[in-house]
Amino acid sequence: MDTEAVRSFVRAAELGQLQHAADELGVTQQAVSKRIAALERVLDVRLFTRTARGVELTLDGQAFLPHARSIVTGVDRAITAIRPGSRALRIDVLGLRSAQAVVLHDYWRSHPETDLDVVTLRVNDPRLVVAAVQAGDIDASFRSVTDPATLPRDVRMIHAFDSPSELLVGPRHPLASARTLTPTQLRRHRIWVPGIAPRSEWADFYDQLATDFDLRVDATGPNFGNEVLLDILADSADVATLVGSRDRYIWPTNHDLRRIPIVNPTLAYPLSLILPRENPHPGLRAIINHFGSLAPLPENVWRPSWATTPRRGDGPPVEHT
Numbered sequence: 001m002d003t004e005a006v007r008s009f010v011r012a013a014e015l016g017q018l019q020h021a022a023d024e025l026g027v028t029q030q031a032v033s034k035r036i037a038a039l040e041r042v043l044d045v046r047l048f049t050r051t052a053r054g055v056e057l058t059l060d061g062q063a064f065l066p067h068a069r070s071i072v073t074g075v076d077r078a079i080t081a082i083r084p085g086s087r088a089l090r091i092d093v094l095g096l097r098s099a100q101a102v103v104l105h106d107y108w109r110s111h112p113e114t115d116l117d118v119v120t121l122r123v124n125d126p127r128l129v130v131a132a133v134q135a136g137d138i139d140a141s142f143r144s145v146t147d148p149a150t151l152p153r154d155v156r157m158i159h160a161f162d163s164p165s166e167l168l169v170g171p172r173h174p175l176a177s178a179r180t181l182t183p184t185q186l187r188r189h190r191i192w193v194p195g196i197a198p199r200s201e202w203a204d205f206y207d208q209l210a211t212d213f214d215l216r217v218d219a220t221g222p223n224f225g226n227e228v229l230l231d232i233l234a235d236s237a238d239v240a241t242l243v244g245s246r247d248r249y250i251w252p253t254n255h256d257l258r259r260i261p262i263v264n265p266t267l268a269y270p271l272s273l274i275l276p277r278e279n280p281h282p283g284l285r286a287i288i289n290h291f292g293s294l295a296p297l298p299e300n301v302w303r304p305s306w307a308t309t310p311r312r313g314d315g316p317p318v319e320h321t
Contacts, residue, residue, distance in 0.1 A: 009039055010068050045060040070154060089140075089281050090139050090281075091142070125200075126145045126274075144201040144271070145157055157274050159270065162268035163269040165267040167262060168240060169233060169239075170237075173236065173238065180263045187216070190238055191218065191242055193217055193218070193241055230249065234257060245261065268307075270304065
C-alpha cells in the first residue's frame with residue numbers, strides 16, 4: 001500500500017477539499033486525485049463521494065479513516081526515530097505547576113539535549129486525550145482512564161509515579177502546627193477543592209478518598225485559580241486544601257502557608273502515562289526510566305481502586321515494534 005496515497009486520503013478527509021490537501025502536501029490536485037483513485041483500487045471500495053463543496057467520506061471511507069491515521073502516524077514516527085532534528089517529543093500535562101511538569105523539568109535539567117515540548121490540553125474528559133494520542137497530536141499524556149478496559153487497542157496506559165498528598169493550610173488553621181497528619185485527623189475539617197470536573201479522574205480520586213476516610217471534601221464554588229485559593233487559605237481559620245508533594249506553589253511570604261505531609265497511610269495520587277501501544281516516540285523510554293529513579297513511597301500507602309501498583313525498582317516498559 002502506498003503510504004503517500006494513505007496520507008493524501010487522510011488530509012483530504014480532514015480538509016474536505018482535494019485542492020486544500022494538495023496545497024498542504026505540496027503536490028497538484030491531480031496527483032492527490034490519482035493517489036486516492038489508486039488506493040480505492042487496492043482496497044476495492046469507494047472512499048469519497050464528490051459534492052458541490054468538495055468531497056465527503058463514504059461509509060467505507062469513515063471506517064478506513066482511523067486506521068489510515070494510524071498508518072500515517074506510524075510512518076512519521078518511524079522517520080522521526082532515525083532522522084536528526086526531528087519533531088520534539090510532545091507530552092501533555094495537567095498544569096505547568098503540577099507534579100508531572102516538575103518531574104519532566106527535573107529530567108530535562110539533567111538532559112538538556114532532549115528536544116521536549118510540554119503542552120497542556122484544556123480538556124477534562126480523558127477520552128479526548130486518548131483521541132489526541134491516537135491522532136498523533138501528542139506523543140503521550142499524563143492522564144488516567146479509571147476504567148482501563150475502555151481504552152482502544154492501539155493505546156496503552158502505564159503507571160508513571162505516585163504523588164503523595166499534603167494538607168495546605170494557613171497559620172490560623174487548627175492543624176497548622178502539625179508536622180505530619182493522618183487521614184483520621186482530617187475528619188470534620190473542610191477540605192476545599194474547587195473546580196473538580198465531573199467524570200474526571202480527579203473527581204473519582206476525591207470521591208473514593210472521601211468515602212474511604214470519611215473526609216469532608218468540598219468542591220463548591222467557582223475555581224478562580226491558585227492565587228485566589230492561596231489568598232483564601234492564608235486568611236482562613238477553617239479552610240484547607242490538598243496538594244501534591246511535588247506540585248509547585250508560590251505565595252507571598254506574609255501568607256505563612258504550611259504544607260503538612262499526610263502519613264499512615266500516605267495518600268497517593270497515581271499518575272499514569274497514556275501513549276501509543278506501537279511505535280511510541282523514541283524519546284519516551286529515557287523519560288519513563290527516569291520515573292523509576294524517583295524515591296519510593298513508604299509501605300503504608302492508600303491508592304484509589306483503579307490505580308496500578310508499580311513494581312518495586314522497575315520502571316514501566318515501552319513497547320517497540
